[in-house]
Amino acid sequence: MLGFTSCSKDEDTGKENPTPTPVGPQALNLENYKNGSGVMMQTFYWDVEPRGEWWNILSGKVEGWADAGIDRLWLPVVSKGQSGGYSMGYDPSDYFDFGNFNQHGTTKTRFGSRTELESLITKAHANNLQVIADIVLNHNSGGGQEFNPYRNKQTYTEFNEQNGNASGLFNRSYEDFHPNSTHESDAGDLFFAEQDLCHDQERVQKWLWKDANSVAKYYKNVMKFDGWRFDYVKGFAPWVLKDWMASVGGFAVGEFWDGYGPALEQFVKDSGIDAFDFACFYKMDEAFDRNKDLTYLNRDMLRKSMPDNAVTFVANHDTEKDSNQDNNISYANKMKAYAYILTHDGYPTMFYSDYENATFQKELKQLMLLHNTLATGSLEILHIDKDEYIMKRSGNSTNPGLILYINIANTKQRREIPTSWNGKQIMDYSTKSSYSPTVGANGSVSIEAPANSYSVWSIME
Ligand code: ZN
Numbered sequence: 246m247l248g249f250t251s252c253s254k255d256e257d258t259g260k261e262n263p264t265p266t267p268v269g270p271q272a273l274n275l276e277n278y279k280n281g282s283g284v285m286m287q288t289f290y291w292d293v294e295p296r297g298e299w300w301n302i303l304s305g306k307v308e309g310w311a312d313a314g315i316d317r318l319w320l321p322v323v324s325k326g327q328s329g330g331y332s333m334g335y336d337p338s339d340y341f342d343f344g345n346f347n348q349h350g351t352t353k354t355r356f357g358s359r360t361e362l363e364s365l366i367t368k369a370h371a372n373n374l375q376v377i378a379d380i381v382l383n384h385n386s387g388g389g390q391e392f393n394p395y396r397n398k399q400t401y402t403e404f405n406e407q408n409g410n411a412s413g414l415f416n417r418s419y420e421d422f423h424p425n426s427t428h429e430s431d432a433g434d435l436f437f438a439e440q441d442l443c444h445d446q447e448r449v450q451k452w453l454w455k456d457a458n459s460v461a462k463y464y465k466n467v468m469k470f471d472g473w474r475f476d477y478v479k480g481f482a483p484w485v486l487k488d489w490m491a492s493v494g495g496f497a498v499g500e501f502w503d504g505y506g507p508a509l510e511q512f513v514k515d516s517g518i519d520a521f522d523f524a525c526f527y528k529m530d531e532a533f534d535r536n537k538d539l540t541y542l543n544r545d546m547l548r549k550s551m552p553d554n555a556v557t558f559v560a561n562h563d564t565e566k567d568s569n570q571d572n573n574i575s576y577a578n579k580m581k582a583y584a585y586i587l588t589h590d591g592y593p594t595m596f597y598s599d600y601e602n603a604t605f606q607k608e609l610k611q612l613m614l615l616h617n618t619l620a621t622g623s624l625e626i627l628h629i630d631k632d633e634y635i636m637k638r639s640g641n642s643t644n645p646g647l648i649l650y651i652n653i654a655n656t657k658q659r660r661e662i663p664t665s666w667n668g669k670q671i672m673d674y675s676t677k678s679s680y681s682p683t684v685g686a687n688g689s690v691s692i693e694a695p696a697n698s699y700s701v702w703s704i705m706e
């Protein structure tokens with residue numbers, strides 16, 4: 246409802262001015278309530294078309310994403326992998342080939358050329374977006390064969406100008422992998438065992454983060470990356486990340502794939518970087534999909550114990566793989582899960598394929614706006630049972646906060662709750678409900694959520 250205040254100029258008609266129609270409370274202009282937080286966009290999915298055009302496609306979307314409240318872009322791995330133009334980047338061969346060396350059958354990477362990548366990064370910065378590099382430190386792939394005395398056989402551990410490392414930077418051989426003269430293996434899981442990089446080797450440390458043209462410093466100072474998403478951090482010891490961060494700093498999040506909250510906490514403490522909140526992801530999957538029981542949202546998550554270090558998500562390139570139909574949050578429940586992560590604490594991630602899905606985009610935009618404005622202040626669960634979940638963000642002296650109501654019953658539900666919005670008329674800013682009650686003098690009010698959906702309440706003024 247828009248209120249137009251009539252302009253009360255005396256037009257000398259001799260008549261009294263008509264009494265202006267009283268203007269009722271209106272929706273808050275949310276733009277006035279920016280709380281300084283944003284949302285990270287994961288800018289790829291598992292099988293992005295291998296046409297070498299992805300950087301240009303992303304460049305075309307940067308401005309729209311910035312307008313929608315995105316503050317960081319997590320790019321797919323930017324360097325050349327063993328499978329060349331088909332590589333998603335998790336088989337790193339040459340850390341310094343950004344689509345500018347002809348090797349593994351292609352000059353461009355799956356995503357494009359170095360020039361196109363650099364122009365994407367420049368455009369993101371011009372739109373005040375940070376750019377996050379996906380860094381694979383655990384293992385390498387695509388080297389040449391050499392005799393490896395530690396294994397007493399041929400291994401693919403020779404990386405030089407002729408063997409998968411055309412840049413000539415960080416040439417490697419068997420001493421840089423496990424086992425070697427230092428030890429048998431590192432503290433992590435063995436994955437790509439024969440090409441499992443040894444971070445205890447001084448040479449490897451120098452090339453990865455210590456020297457001026459190390460991966461870390463080159464990506465930061467030459468390529469202009471602002472931060473890091475570390476792949477498969479279970480594969481090596483957390484001090485590696487601490488050392489990397491001491492060298493270059495920036496935003497950093499690790500893929501510590503574990504649904505157990507305390508394990509994620511330990512990783513954050515040991516590494517000093519943030520972690521994707523896999524515990525939150527699995528609890529949402531259990532609450533919405535597997536058990537249809539919202540009390541699972543009461544269980545351990547990283548964002549509950551360490552909200553400032555939890556990077557929350559509803560989907561990523563792995564959970565949405567065709568081969569992984571079980572470990573994802575179903576389409577029918579996705580918007581409820583996004584409503585959850587975009588109103589709670591933790592730093593939320595938006596998955597490319599969800600945002601770019603025309604069915605979801607309008608709703609996700611509104612939720613991101615709510616995240617960046619009213620989703621602030623301390624968090625309190627006002628009600629939780631099998632089919633209802635009601636959570637309040639307190640706001641602060643200049644921000645009224647919000648109340649999220651998730652309902653997974655097949656009928657609309659209402660529930661009376663306490664608020665600090667005494668006497669104010671309230672509305673559902675998700676616009677799913679047109680019900681707009683006035684809060685009682687004691688702060689109590691009845692709110693509603695549509696069947697199998699959610700609503701997000703705050704004051705009008
Ligand atoms: Zn080692």
Ligand code: ZN
Pocket residue numbers: 630631632633
């Ligand atoms: Zn209930």
